[in-house]
Amino acid sequence: MTADFTTLVTRLDTVRQTLSATLRTKGVDAAADDSLAVLVGKASLVDSTSGMNQIRNGYQLFRNNTTMVAFPEFDTASxxxxxxxxxxxxALERVPTLSTSLVGNMMYIFYGCANLVEIGGLDTSLITSASEMFHGCKNLQRIGGVLDFSNVQSQIDSTFVSCAALEEVTFTGSIHVDVAVNGCxxxxxxxxxxxxxxxxxGVTDKECRIGSKNLAKLSTExxxxATDKGWVLI
Incomplete structure (x- = not known):
C-alpha cells in the first residue's frame, strides 16, 4: 500500500503561502515561490517590535540561517x-553585546559563522562547557567584554578552533581545565x-596550549x- 501525502503537502503549501504573505506585510523581501525553509530563515529579518521580544530561548534559534547579516535587536536577558x-x-557579520547572565549552555553558539567579525560581549559565567563556541569563525577579530570560564568542566580545546584572525579577547575568573588557543x-x-x-x-597535569607564534610574543617572566602555577605552557 502506497502512502498518500497529498493532503499533507497541500497543508504545508498553505502554511508556506501564508508565511510568505505575512513576511511581506512585515517588510521582508519574501517571494511567493520561496520554499518553506527559506521563509523560516527570513523570519529573523522581521523587526524586533513585531514579536522578536517574545522569544524566551535561544536554542537553535537561527541555526543554519544563511541570509542573516546582522543579529536582530531584541532582549535576550531571559x-x-x-x-x-x-x-x-x-552570512552573520556582527553580534552586539548580549544579555546572557542566565545562559547555562552556549555549546556551538557561533559554530561555522565564517563571516563573523566582532562580538560585542557575552556573559559566560554560568556555562559548564565551552565546546565549539567559536569553531570555524575564521574572520572573527574581536570578542568584547570578558569571557569567564570558571564553571566550565570540560576541556576548552575546541572553543577557538580555526579562529585564525582573532586578536582581542579577555579572560577573567578561574580556568581549571586544559585550554587551547593555538589556533589563534x-x-x-x-x-x-x-x-x-x-x-x-596549584595544578600538576594541566596544559595551556597557545602555540609557538603566541609563545614567542611572551617574555620569560x-x-x-602559567608555569609557576604548575601549568604546561606550549
Missing part, C-alpha cells in the same frame, strides 16, 4: 540556553596575559605566570 543559536549562520596566532599580548592570569594555581 534566555537560559543558546545551544547552537547561530550555528552555521554563514594573532592574539595580542594583553589577550594572552589575561588567559595566563585566569589559570588557577610572562610565561612564568
Amino acid at each position: 534566555f537560559d540556553s543558546m545551544y547552537q543559536m547561530c550555528y552555521g549562520c554563514s 596566532p594573532k592574539l595580542t599580548v594583553a589577550s594572552l596575559l589575561s588567559l595566563l592570569n585566569a589559570l588557577v594555581p 610572562q610565561q612564568a605566570i
